[in-house]
Amino acid sequence: MVQVFKVLLKSTKSPARAHFRSNFLDTLRLTVRGGHGGNGLPRYGGVGGQGGAVYFVAKEGVTLRKLAQGLKEKRIVASSGEDSSKLAIFGRRGADQRIEVPVGVQVYDERQQLMADLNEEDATCIAAGGGTGGCTGNNFIGRPGDNRTVNLDLKLIADVGLVGFPNAGKSTLLKAISNAKPKIAAYPFTTIRPQIGTIEYSDLRSISVADLPGLIEGAHANFGMGHKFLKHIERTRLLLFMVDIFGFQLSPRHPHRDCLTNIYALNKELELYDPTLLEKPCVLLLNKMDKDGASDIFTRLKPNIKDLESRLAECPEEVRPSRVLKFKYILPISAKNSARITQVKKQLRESLDEVAAEQFVADGQQIKEKLQQRVGVIGPKIT
Numbered sequence: 001m002v003q004v005f006k007v008l009l010k011s012t013k014s015p016a017r018a019h020f021r022s023n024f025l026d027t028l029r030l031t032v033r034g035g036h037g038g039n040g041l042p043r044y045g046g047v048g049g050q051g052g053a054v055y056f057v058a059k060e061g062v063t064l065r066k067l068a069q070g071l072k073e074k075r076i077v078a079s080s081g082e083d084s085s086k087l088a089i090f091g092r093r094g095a096d097q098r099i100e101v102p103v104g105v106q107v108y109d110e111r112q113q114l115m116a117d118l119n120e121e122d123a124t125c126i127a128a129g130g131g132t133g134g135c136t137g138n139n140f141i142g143r144p145g146d147n148r149t150v151n152l153d154l155k156l157i158a159d160v161g162l163v164g165f166p167n168a169g170k171s172t173l174l175k176a177i178s179n180a181k182p183k184i185a186a187y188p189f190t191t192i193r194p195q196i197g198t199i200e201y202s203d204l205r206s207i208s209v210a211d212l213p214g215l216i217e218g219a220h221a222n223f224g225m226g227h228k229f230l231k232h233i234e235r236t237r238l239l240l241f242m243v244d245i246f247g248f249q250l251s252p253r254h255p256h257r258d259c260l261t262n263i264y265a266l267n268k269e270l271e272l273y274d275p276t277l278l279e280k281p282c283v284l285l286l287n288k289m290d291k292d293g294a295s296d297i298f299t300r301l302k303p304n305i306k307d308l309e310s311r312l313a314e315c316p317e318e319v320r321p322s323r324v325l326k327f328k329y330i331l332p333i334s335a336k337n338s339a340r341i342t343q344v345k346k347q348l349r350e351s352l353d354e355v356a357a358e359q360f361v362a363d364g365q366q367i368k369e370k371l372q373q374r375v376g377v378i379g380p381k382i383t
């Protein structure tokens, strides 16, 4: 009987669902409390030890999932400071709680105010300070430490953010240009977590590319996974758009959109998420050029893709952006056959170098302006 139940219960578990379960965790909510300050000793003027603090340190290789699994509970409390005593007039400080978090985590308090942006290795943030020890200022009664709920929000850091609708061939491209091993299948939503691949060049230069899945038309209205993964795009320096040259249809209930309309739709989704993203430099890849008829479509649409304003009026209103993208490069490729992949790598590198050069000039100008403001008109002349 037990065996029968076991079999029956097992059979209710759909194998397909297991595939959709993602191990990726990019937000984590924790309660943190600094240690209580130790009491002072009024008779001897003894000072209680300060409570320990809870602090976060950014470390490569740490993931939020590992962190969550490593914690016994989602409440982290630092130790209290020691009371002052005749033997130890100055009470010992309570032990801190050091929590390692992934690089790229932003720490928000309960009011959703940003407390810290831990975007480089060893960046540190005190999440909850310890209470002060008892002393003359507080009648020798130790104070409680900070107590708050914090949200850890991970935003991946990559040089290039790869965006496109499902089934465009993003995973295939990532596999062809980098060391990543994403899952590839002929149905949409195969990729259910952001993947990062690294492109290695012969001169040891490397560029990281993040495949940001789940973007669909209407994601801004929380369709599908909504904009869950789009936040990761904020920290990329270059956007790499990918569309299927034959267009895309999300489901039989949705209209089939041709390649140009899909570019407008991607443009619109980004605009709705954050209009400043449209200012990022971007490159467009038109994929599946190996298939029959692809070259004709490309020849026909190329002038319109180069100048997206030209056919904007014909674009269906629901996917029409108010500001169009301007691509640095437009490349027809076949990710599957690795056709023009070397050129993609080359263009990505060149585009990033251009971005870095522009940033360098902009930073220089900013420093100059700041210096000029500081020295004013009577200071030394800054050229």
Ligand SMILES: Nc1nc2c(ncn2[C@@H]2O[C@H](COP(=O)(O)OP(=O)(O)OP(=O)(O)O)[C@@H](O)[C@H]2O)c(=O)[nH]1
Binding pocket: 164, 165, 166, 167, 168, 169, 170, 171, 172, 173, 183, 184, 185, 186, 187, 188, 189, 190, 191, 192, 213, 214, 287, 288, 289, 290, 291, 333, 334, 335, 336, 337
């Ligand atoms: N003919 C052809 N098929 C391709 C090409 N690139 C990808 N495909 C196929 O298109 C399908 C989808 O490819 P994926 O790489 O999984 O697409 P994706 O954009 O990562 O899809 P999601 O995981 O749903 O976001 C697969 O069947 C691929 O084999 C190409 O250049 N030519």
